[in-house]
């Protein structure tokens with residue numbers, strides 16, 4: 001069944017970007033782990049991405065992706081997958097065949113049904129950042145959190161979520177240590193109400 005998943009990489013102290021939106025801590029990370037349970041990091045993103053049918057991003061994250069593309073001379077990385085970008089502004093669109101970017105200004109509750117329908121039998125990836133992740137969580141629309149923890153401490157920056165999530169604790173459903181020293185934690189977000 002199709003799921004709404006927030007999939008992101010975070011530092012050990014819970015940040016997804018520096019305060020100035022740079023990601024050197026992630027892009028330049030070069031660690032290792034040689035434990036017997038280490039899984040190859042190579043291919044793990046591709047396996048996740050194969051099951052993605054549509055994406056939704058905040059405008060700050062989108063602008064980071066566009067800037068990254070421009071600096072590296074690369075292509076839009078989500079070709080062939082419909083991508084909603086939440087913004088109150090008139091943002092530039094990437095060019096290229098297969099690009100499907102939809103800039104929208106609306107509460108996430110009003111958009112979620114259409115996003116899921118478009119994802120079909122695959123999943124909706126909430127790309128981030130913490131600002132939109134909190135909107136999805138507040139509305140009870142996140143099924144899963146997949147966070148790849150990078151053993152780096154920033155001390156400050158942009159948080160995984162913008163604000164506290166009240167209610168039941170999340171349910172851990174998986175933990176995978178990678179040969180890079182990163183660890184993927186998987187949590188179920190939406191839980192049945194406690195009996196009584």
Ligand SMILES: NC(=O)c1ccc[n+]([C@@H]2O[C@H](COP(=O)([O-])OP(=O)(O)OC[C@H]3O[C@@H](n4cnc5c(N)ncnc54)[C@H](OP(=O)(O)O)[C@@H]3O)[C@@H](O)[C@H]2O)c1
Nearest residue numbers: 008009017021058059060061086087088128129130131132
């Ligand atoms: N480490 C990772 O895996 C990871 C993953 C994702 C993002 N990031 C990083 O996180 C940082 C961005 O996170 P963030 O939380 O600051 O920002 P964000 O969630 O990417 O974007 C927030 C912005 O989106 C617009 N927006 C949000 N909800 C909206 C709605 N319902 N309707 C219309 N517009 C809406 C607003 O800006 P406007 O209306 O002004 O456009 C808002 O300020 C970036 O540096 C990004 O690279 C890292």
